[in-house]
Amino acid sequence: MLQHCVPRGFLVGVCWRSLPGGGFLISPSWTFTGPGVIYLYPDCRTGLQGAFCGCDAERARLCEVVDCRGAVQDQVSVPVMSEPSGDWFTFQPASPAVFCRNPFLKDPYEQLFVQAGESRIFRAGQGLFARCDIEEGTVISFYNGVKVRPGQDTDRPTPYRMILDETSDLDMPDSVGESLEVYRATLGHKACHSFQPNAETDVFYHPRFGLIRCIATVKPVRRGEEILLDYKYNLASAPAWYKIAWAKHQKQVRGLPDWKTALRMANLPGHGGSRRASWALWATDD
Secondary structure (H helix, E strand, C coil): CEEEECHHHCCEEEEEEECCCCCEEEECCCCCEEEEEEEECCCCCEEEEEEEECCEEEEEEEEEEEEEECCCCCCCCEEEECCCEEEEECCCCCCCCCCCCCCCCCCHHHHHHEEEEECCCCCCCEEEEECCCECCCCEEEEECCEEECCCCCCCCCCCCCEECCCCCEEECCHHHHCCCCCCCCCCHHHCEECCCCCEEEEEEEECCCEEEEEEEECCCECCCCEEEECCCCCCCCCCHHHHHHHHHHHHHHHCCCCHHHHHHHHCCCCCCHHHHHHHHHHHHCC
8 A cells, every 4th residue: 555645746755555464664755665765563663764675675774763744735744763773684585495594683573572481381382472561453473484385295394384375374494493592583483372362363564574474462461471372273184282272172161071070970879880980081081
C-alpha cells in the first residue's frame, strides 16, 4: 500500500508503504530505493534508517522516532528520527548454504519484548519469555528460516519447520536452533507449545530477513510470563511428545480423571472391580 499526496498530478512530500505484519517504509521516492529511507517497526517508534532497495535494507542503522512533522498543505506527515547509530543491518535472507551472515546481531525491536530462558515446561529445553508487560495484539518476536517447498524433506525433518504461506515452509537446522551460541539474531523458534497459547504466528516482511513469520500476542502478557504457541501439528505426522500432550489436553477438556483417580474409582464397591480398573488404566494412562 502506498500513501502519498499528489496535488494537481505532482508527487509532494514523502511516500509511505505498509508491509505485511505491521511495519512501514517511509521514503522520499515512490520506488523506496536509495538513501534516506526509514523502516518503522510495528511499534511506530523503533526504526532503521539508511539505504534501501525496495523493501530490503542495503545498509541501515538503528534510530527512534523523536518527533513528527504534521501534514502541511495536504502533505503527508513525516517522522523525525534520532541520529542513526550502532551496527549496520543489511538484507540477508536465510539460505541452505548460509543461514545468517551475522548470527549474533540481535533484532533491536525483538529485544524490547522477549528473551530466551529455560522453559517452565518439563523437558522442553529453552523457551521464550516476556521482558515487559505486553498488550494483546502486539508483534513481539520473529521466526526466521530457510524457505522450502511444502512436503520437501531434508535429510531429517527438524522440529522447527513452520508453514509460511501456500507455496513455502520455513525451516531451521537443528544446529542453528538449539543453541544461542550459534544463532540469536531472532528468537521466535524458542517459543514452546501449549494448547492454551498466549500468542500466535503471522506473516511478516522484515527488511533484514525478507518474508518470514512473526509472533504476536493474543492476550495480555505479563513480564516474566512464558510465550506459548499452539503448534497445530497434524496428528498423523506429529512427533510422539505432541501426541502425548494432545491426549493429556483432551483428558482435561473432557474432564476425564487421571489414571490414579480412575483406579480408585474402579475399585470402589459397585464400580466393576479389577476388570473395570484395567480398562480405566488403558483409557487414561499418561
